[in-house]
Amino acid sequence: MKLSNEQAKKISDNFQSFDLLKYGDLQQCMRCSFCLSTCPTYKTDAIETESPRGRVALIKAVYDKLLMPSDRFIQHMYDCLDCRACQTICPAGVKPGELALEARERIESELPQTLLKKFILHKVLKSRKKIDIFVKPLSFFQKTKLSQLIKKYDILKWIAGESISEGYKILPNLSGKSFLKTTPEILNSYGREKYKIAFFVGCAMNVVFPGVTYSSVEALRKLGCTVIIPHAQQCCGAPNIEEGEREAYREMAKFNIGLFGGIDSIDAIVTDCAACGSELKNYQKMFTNTEYNFKSAEFSKKIKDFSEFAAPILNEKDLSPVNLEITYDDPCHLCHAQGIKSAPREILNMIPGINCNELENSDQCCGSAGIYSITHYDRSMKILKDKVNKINKTNADIVVTANPGCLMQITYGVNRWSKGKTVMHISEIVNKSLKK
């Protein structure tokens, strides 16, 4: 794609303001370089333009009219994995990850999205039924001989190149039945009801890992939760935000806020998807100074990640031994975007029989990052290989994590570069250990 002069000029004008952040957020960067040590793209590319500091400098240069937006500039904005590791380490509180998303939004408002992308971001994510329409044939196709042949002989690699062919392999076998389709809207607690919660089902969890979400909900029921799962819930909007789309995003957000806000006296809205949790907590920022200000803040306050909700209410006497040699990988959207590092570790240390090996740089991205493993295949694989090398240094048989993207990516990684290791969501282990 080649950006026309007119488009470049319009994007340049767009950069005179941002949707959420301000010029001060750019100015705050003192270029100290601390972020370079944690940025996955700086690690793979070793060039300043692929660093958080570099991206902030580029956005500031466009704002200051020192730089005209170009295809290359856009590329750098989309090369960020949005892992937010830079935001954890920045001494000055700069948010390079969020700034890159703001830049994408300013870019997307001028550059028409491809029809397919538009269709997915605006239509498919709003309706879980539509998602099922895609899942069914894909799942059926996966079961056919043709699919097995494709995987075996790398046919897609010849037709469509390595990234599409490997991307296809990253996708696990789909069951064909989504979680929402097979679960009632209300599930009562086992035993006395101690909490009443609503459950947010992420799109990827819904269609790719329905079994995992089943474990999450079961574990919550064993902990005394009555779980309400509104079937009408829409996508959290994270894919839209990542692509710079905010119109459909805000519509879906308003819908979700209204839907969950309508449920009487719930203690929390729990999710087992770190990316969704992070986005849902972000709703309050997206509606500052609007009529949704209060409602969105109330909604965001109720959002709890599975570990965040479970850790304080787990009781050792309810846990039976699970004899596993494990290691824990921090999902970026849990540790960096939500600041949750200790809750999952507390849980794993509490369960008898578990031996938890610390993973070196456990808070470094695995390279999944939404559809990054397909859009930026080579870099994503480099990042993943590094993760698997570190996993291989531990004695773990099982890698525990808490996000569907990481589950898919690390599973693919250990299958390719490691032997006999499996990947599990933390809720599966909790559910295994909890007695009914």
Place this chain on the structure above:
Amino acid sequence: MNFNGKAMISLFEDIVGKDRIFSEPEELICYGYDATPIAFHAPDIVIKPKNSDQIYEIMKVVNEYKIPIVPRGTGSGLSGGSIPIKGGIVLPTTDMNKILDVDRENLTILVEPGVITSDINDTVSSLGLFYPPDPASMKTCTIGGNAAENSGGLRCLKYGVTGDYVLGLDMISGAGKRLHYGTGCMKDVAGYNMTKLMVGSEGTLGIFTKILLKLVPLPEAKNTAVAFFADMVDAAKTVSDIIAAKILPATLEFLDSTTIRCVEDFAKIGLPLDKEAMLLIETDGYEDICKKEMREIINICKNNKATAVEEAKSDKDAERLTAARRMALSALARVKPTTILEDITVPRNRLPEMVKYIQITANKYKLNIATFGHAGDGNLHPTCLTNDQDKDELKRVDAAYEEIFKKAVSIGGTITGEHGTGIIKSKYLSLLKTENEIEIMKKIKLIFDPNMILNPGKIFYYESSKDSE
């Protein structure tokens, strides 16, 4: 002189290949800065060499065409040392990042300049060895940059600075000559000590291609304590008394009242807001000696009217106690959009006078200046919290710092302890050195770099230094 970046590319393509040359506007912007506040100047092209042969060939071309060339690590410097204020080429040596040899018998390590400083300790600590210099940016900065700037850190009082560990250097001079200075020997007085001259030469004499570093045994134990004082003078007296008692703590750090308040505002860790000074003290070495030294230090603190002293009882405790010092810069950097960090150093016994003077000067110019730093070696970081959009305030910042530099020099101190002269201190060099002394330095520069192409415009003040604005 004006160089056409695009036309220059063809000169270097045969040497390094297309994929090691960067000349798009985005790339030039990202190699026009380092960590120095406000300073910026874009290069014409960026070349990332893979080995010393490529640098050697590049130096031939730049000498022939008189193209400015600026070596760079990861750009974490604080004096503008790697900013190409005359344009030309920026030469990041970040791809030359191999650890070539660890000599366990002679306790040395041979590295390429692009090795990240903390990687050295990560490599040798499992062998029971230790590379002490620890600049704050050690997880991102390169050893080449550290050697060029003679970087310090928190452990200098006991262990010294980068230059104390550089035993030898391979380099290519500004004139393009391959030179090797130093040996792996602990004693070496053959000829002038050129290794010492090269360390801290800020990339103006040569480009380092290999660095031989001294290692020391890894200390067995570490003890940590903090002490608070109601009066700055008591804190400073504590520092001198500790040294006078013949104890060399590994770390002896200082936070002033403004810094304490900013850290508490930011982190809410329960620091006392009414105290003038906080000291963070660490001893290291053999376990029993380390403990004994800490006992004596605590007594000295108490004798000097410390209002509270706390010693760490566990590693977790130690982490909590060092938190305030570790967070100092973060806490300060969040207060205002622009943070201007300075680097004066004074004799230890003049610390209280200097700190008081900084506070008075800040008030006089209506500025917010917080001071923290390495009390043990007299190196202070007065940090001005300002806004680079406020041109009037920036003028006052300049004026205040000039007075602070003059005061430091007048009491036997220096304008920079560990950040370097670069572009931002060059106009103050004459406060410290006579015309004769500077003339000799300039002559040395000309011997190594007769065409004045290697990191031009640094250290010495030229009227055109203002280009960097």
